[in-house]
Amino acid sequence: MFSFKLGLKNLTRQKRRNIITIMVIAFAFFGYLFMDSVMGGMEEMSFSNIKNYDTGNIQVVHPEYWKDREKLPLENLIYLNQDLEESIKNTDGLLGVSPELRFKANLNNGIDEVAVLGLGIFPEQYNEVFDSQNYIFEGSMFAPGESKAVIGVKLAELMDLKVNDYITLLVRTKEETFNTIDVEISGLLNAPNPMINNGIVFIPLDIAQQALNVGNEVSLLAMKTASGDEDKITRALMDGFKNKNLDLQAYSWRESAESVIALSTAKKSGAGTILSVVLLIGMIGIINNVILSALERTGEIGMMKALGMREWEIVFVFMVEATGIGILGGLAGCLIGFAGVGLMAKYGVGFSAMGLDMSEFGIPILDKIYGTWNVPAFSFLFILSVIVALLSSIVPAYWAAHKDPVKAIYHR
Amino acid sequence: MSLLELKGVKKFYQQGKIKVPALRGVDLIVEQGEFSTIFGPSGSGKTTLLNMIGCLDTPTEGEIRLNGNKVSDLSRKALAMTRRFNIGFVFQSYNLIPVLTAYENVEFAIRLIDHTSELKVKEKVLKILEEVGLKGLENRRPNELSGGESQRVAIARALVKEPKLVLADEPTANLDSKNAADVVKIMVKMNKELGTTFIFSTHDPMVMEYAHRYINLKDGMISADERRG
16 A cells, blocks of 8 residues: 555654654653563562561461451460361461461660560471571571570661670560560571561560460461462361361461552552553654644645545555554664663662662562563553554644645645 | 536635635636646736646636536545546646655555556556656655656656646746756647646746647636637
């Protein structure tokens, strides 16, 4: 079709202007793809940090405890008995189970005091579920029964503590009486999760149970599963608890991470806004291009009309040209985006180096964030660029084609 | 039946609150194969008359018939179709498409009406380019052609679809005397060989000499209409 050929050839006119429009579209697309990659990386790392350092894939708790879990109560705990052990043992797909006793405490270094989250654990079982132990920065993990503690480097820095220093944890027992736990710091943790580094004191579970006077009870059981198996295993656990008449509930990590998921949802609507701005930039670029081209080619449009071209045929010529710009802009954007996302995915960006602490924004990530590949975003954006270019050219092209032929020929 | 008939054609342009007459009542009959020139001072209505004949504009009053068909009150779409199949235009400023070669500029016109084989189209385009003396320059773009050569491309573009009528609005105004003479000679040749009817406006007495019919337009009316030979 000759009009198609003419539209394509017209792309070679006003090269500088076309290149500028293409680059504007390309950089707008790059901006979106880069943001999408960083936000995707942030989301992925946030979720991974929650699973690997905070909740595990599944948490088993008493339903009443779950409601008040933010307050760290010592009521409605789980009693570790044979029925529970059997019920868990009979559930397929569990890769690890770690009992935890979570409690409020004040850490005292002899001079200052700071509120912390106390976490009673069995290191061996904890290690089956969480990655924290791999991030021992200095010293070592304690053994069960030892009056020792592990804390995060940030907390140590804040309280001016180091390995082998002694600390006192002020706690309230189940009966609301005050008690203290004196422990020696056996190790410092520097995990990628800011919550671990800033405000948690790990102590042996048996020491915690004794000090809090909770017997053989724990706050929750954190469990590790293969990714994606959470729902299936949660259902199996619930069936097991029902059979044993245990008043317990299993929750997947998603239910524990509502705030981060809410942030992720907000991110999606934010991405939608960015996408709208990107498309608007593309649209303005294309409309501007078509209008300028039409003004410059008024005589030519007149000649086309004199030759007997109909309006839609002239519109088609402009649409081909505009769509060509959209395709080139989209391709260039995807190429630059590919390079940017590739670099981001490989090398990441260090927020701490920039003096930013993402945990202040509710994002449980420390140091580097790596980009993620969102291949559908590339194809989606490219297709959208073609459609937007095509659609946004129609009105200005029709305006050009609708010119009176006499006025167009003689530039009146 | 005459190729073209104009009866009492008037055209007024509205400029603010004033109605400016461009044509005050033109009666004209043009037969197939005529080679006519419209001349007259600036503002006499030459271009307006050509636009009316060429279906680019419609008269305020009066009737225009092309090949017996009334075209003076056709819709925009129907006018476009009439131009596409029946009329060729040659403009003073050539109006070639700069990104297309001489060949493609001519091909453009024929592609609008002829959807036959590539080979047939190529044959037609090359033949007409050869006839206007542009053999060997087919692949040049307008910026690589002289004014005379560009106008020959425009003539080839107007003729390639073998229209009944070719209208040329001051086709030699931008050319030197030699090129102007060459362009008119080509038009005369095409008129003789193809029997195409030519109507062109001009100020140039040298160019007028080639015409067989002289239509003098003055203040929007035909003041003289003479035939020669």
